[in-house]
Amino acid sequence: MPLPFSDKRLVLDEMDFFAENKKKSQDDHGGDDQIVHHKEVNVDTNLDLLTKHTGGKRSIKGDGDDERSELAALLAEMQDVNAENLRLRELVDQVNNDYNTLHMQLIKMKQTQHSHGGYQAIEEKGKRESTVPRPFLEMGGFAGRDKAFSQSFEGSKLRESKSVVELMEPKNVQQICTTSSGNIVLEPNKDTNSKARIMEESPSDQEFQLGWLSNKVPRLNSLRDHNVDQPSETMSIIKKARVSVRARSESSMIADGCQWRKYGQKMAKGNPCPRAYYRCTMSTGCPVQRCAEDTSVLITTYEGQHNHPLPPTAKAMASTTSAAASMLLSGSMPSSDGLINPSILESAALPYSHNNMATLSCSAPFPTITLDLTQQSGTNSSSQQQRDHLSLLTTPLLSEKFNAATAAITADPNFTSALVAAVTSIIGRSHPNNSATNNNTSEDQ
DNA sequence: CGTATTTGACCGGCGC
DNA sequence: GCGCCGGTCAAATACG
Numbered sequence: 001m002p003l004p005f006s007d008k009r010l011v012l013d014e015m016d017f018f019a020e021n022k023k024k025s026q027d028d029h030g031g032d033d034q035i036v037h038h039k040e041v042n043v044d045t046n047l048d049l050l051t052k053h054t055g056g057k058r059s060i061k062g063d064g065d066d067e068r069s070e071l072a073a074l075l076a077e078m079q080d081v082n083a084e085n086l087r088l089r090e091l092v093d094q095v096n097n098d099y100n101t102l103h104m105q106l107i108k109m110k111q112t113q114h115s116h117g118g119y120q121a122i123e124e125k126g127k128r129e130s131t132v133p134r135p136f137l138e139m140g141g142f143a144g145r146d147k148a149f150s151q152s153f154e155g156s157k158l159r160e161s162k163s164v165v166e167l168m169e170p171k172n173v174q175q176i177c178t179t180s181s182g183n184i185v186l187e188p189n190k191d192t193n194s195k196a197r198i199m200e201e202s203p204s205d206q207e208f209q210l211g212w213l214s215n216k217v218p219r220l221n222s223l224r225d226h227n228v229d230q231p232s233e234t235m236s237i238i239k240k241a242r243v244s245v246r247a248r249s250e251s252s253m254i255a256d257g258c259q260w261r262k263y264g265q266k267m268a269k270g271n272p273c274p275r276a277y278y279r280c281t282m283s284t285g286c287p288v289q290r291c292a293e294d295t296s297v298l299i300t301t302y303e304g305q306h307n308h309p310l311p312p313t314a315k316a317m318a319s320t321t322s323a324a325a326s327m328l329l330s331g332s333m334p335s336s337d338g339l340i341n342p343s344i345l346e347s348a349a350l351p352y353s354h355n356n357m358a359t360l361s362c363s364a365p366f367p368t369i370t371l372d373l374t375q376q377s378g379t380n381s382s383s384q385q386q387r388d389h390l391s392l393l394t395t396p397l398l399s400e401k402f403n404a405a406t407a408a409i410t411a412d413p414n415f416t417s418a419l420v421a422a423v424t425s426i427i428g429r430s431h432p433n434n435s436a437t438n439n440n441t442s443e444d445q
Numbered sequence: 446c447g448t449a450t451t452t453g454a455c456c457g458g459c460g461c
Numbered sequence: 462g463c464g465c466c467g468g469t470c471a472a473a474t475a476c477g
Contacts, residue, residue, distance in 0.1 A: 261450090
């Protein structure tokens, strides 16, 4: 399934441009760091201008113009600094990659030791198809591997569905619901309510599969029924997907690195706190927007994909939400039998559900995946692996530096790997041959 | 004075 | 058809 992320396309375009620019700068170090190569472009551009002014000579020393000499010297120094910057950034990237790889290996080892059946299945799948977990750890280059990833993901869900479904223990499911309804957020827990309604009103499988879509998003039904052009419909669905991030914060906004402009505020029904609407102002026409309901828990809902390069501080959250949305939508795409994947039609507990990190919601007008960063302590968490994972998420919260740490949290490979396992699990649950699906959902009430 | 925020009006979708 | 509600617009206002 091609994912038309405009921001990712821009990154790839810049990488191509960098390849050309690299020839000019005679830089042997490859790389895709946008900041560095932007600077190099500027330096070269300035030198070109100088060259024109000096009659084609790159070096203008000795022409008697002290000002130009100083400028040339500064530019040369900038080049040196940029080259060193590039080398250092590459070194940091390499260290980060090594760290991520080792961390994942450690997690897998711990999962093996403390395994439930499902974790083993995911681990084995990861061994056989290394493309499944890794792309999400390297979301910066995710777009180029969409197709391969989707295929492997689709194939793996069929083979592994039974094992993965074993993850969805009724206890965990109940825990998710309880925690959600007991949260400080004053907005009614629509997730569990709507899920119950769907199950009550749509007892048959067919109705259950179509219940949410038929009620909320008829356009998705038409997609299935009329077999319309899938890429264009996929594009529209992509735009509709939302990623909701819940986090405790005193601020009215999360410092995710992007520039947001408030364009409206409304009192949402059933919530005494106002809902604010923001637009990304880093680029004109950027579709990414969000609304926030500010209590002790700040709910930030991202909609759309940035259509412009992002600063490093914004990449973490943006890539995480982008990956979450793409994973959500990859699961909601029509399956080979022409049916919408029913797993996305229900709120679901996810792996790592002990931490309540992520839940899928079917109640919103558009498919929404919620990333919950509000849990400060693991409830009923028994394994060391889960506690380790939780500590990575909650330590910044306890130190009251949440805003600054949000990007780091979302950049944590554990976080994204949890999302991978989450969607894997949900898709696995939906396998039509798996009788456990309905059992779990019925016990989920 | 330019920019960001506030806030009431407006619009479209949806349920009754 | 009507009313409700979520989302957006745009003029007024605040702020640096």
